[in-house]
Amino acid sequence: MPDADSDSIYRLADMTWQQVEAAVEETQTMLLPVGSTEQHGHHMPLGVDVYMPEAIAERVAERTGCLLAPPIWYGVSPHHTFKPGTFTVESETFQHYVRDVCTSAAEWGVENVLLVNGHYLVQDPELDVVVRELTTEHGMRAFHVPLISVFQDAATTVRTSDVSFHASEFETSLMLELFPDLVQMDRAEAVxxxxxxxxxxxxxxxxxxRVGWALSAERMNALTHTGNLGDPTVATREKGAEMVEDAVTNVTNLVDALAGLNAPDSAVETGE
Structure with a gap:
């Protein structure tokens, strides 16, 4: 928990409204971690898809001073309901909820919002729609930031497994770097x-x-007895560290560019 009097506070949940009022004079960019609460095999907890984007977003906020919103814990996960503990919401409900969170932030000064998505691939379509609505109907600069895209260079370099799909090499490596105490590698099993x-x-x-497709709960149940798809046993903290740094660097570059656009003397905004 940061010092309440600290000038470096950036987590909105820890701030008073007066601190928020002062903060939006300095930054108009907010990171919103978006994930889901769903099964992640025998070796990892339900919260992986939120833990990852929130931790990465926090590192970006530390570097840039942008605001970090409380995460959205529930997502579109109907294909994981074959294991207990998974929550899922309807696509339309999810889209409306994320949009409303962002537009409420716009009321008190947020102009740029990055939806840092830990439940990538599956709910990418919903977040792409939200970004379009925020941009075209609400005048915000909105971006969908799926982790799978912003750590791609590192992931493709460090990977050793042929298949990494769910709760396998990539996610397990990230969690080993970010929250090693929550990973039970002795229970990890390749599927x-x-x-x-x-x-x-x-x-x-x-x-x-190259085409959009989806899995049902019935199909997932037939594919995996553990809940993961791929080989988590080859995951390492070292791989995760490279992927985290790749993601943080890429997102930081975008946030810094947005700060330049919002600067009063920005040549881009003035047309100079």
Missing amino acids: DVPDDALPLTEYDAYGDN
Whole structure:
């Protein structure tokens, strides 16, 4: 918990309204971690998809001084309901909720919002719609930031498994770096995926997925007895550290650029 009198406070949940009023004089950018609460195999907790984006967003906020909103814990996860502990909400409910959180922030000075998405791939379509609505209907600069995209360079360099889809090499490595006490590597188990993928679809986060597709709870239940897809046993903290730094650096670059746009003498805004 930061000092309530600290000038470096950036977590909105820890601030008074007077501190928020002062903060938006300095920054108009807010990071909103968005995830879901769902099963992540035998070796990781339900909160992985929130823990990851919130921790990465916090590191960005530390570097840039932008605001960090409390995370959104519930997402679109119908395909994970075959295991207990998973929550899911309707797509429309999720979109409206995220949009309303962002537009309420606009009322007190937030102009730029980054939706840092830990439940990437699955709820990307919903967040893309929210970004479009915030931009075209509410006059905000909005961005969907799926973690799988902003740590891609590091992930493709450090990976050693052929398939990393859910709760496997990438997510487990990230959690080993960010929250090692929450990972039970002695319970991690590789789950091979079947060789039945249709053309333009693959069971891999960086596979040849050129068309949109989805999994049902019934299909997931048939694919995995543990809940993960891929091999988490090859995950390491060192891999996670590289992926975290890649993500933080990339998002920091975007936040810094937005700060330049919001500067009073910005040539971009004035047209000079």
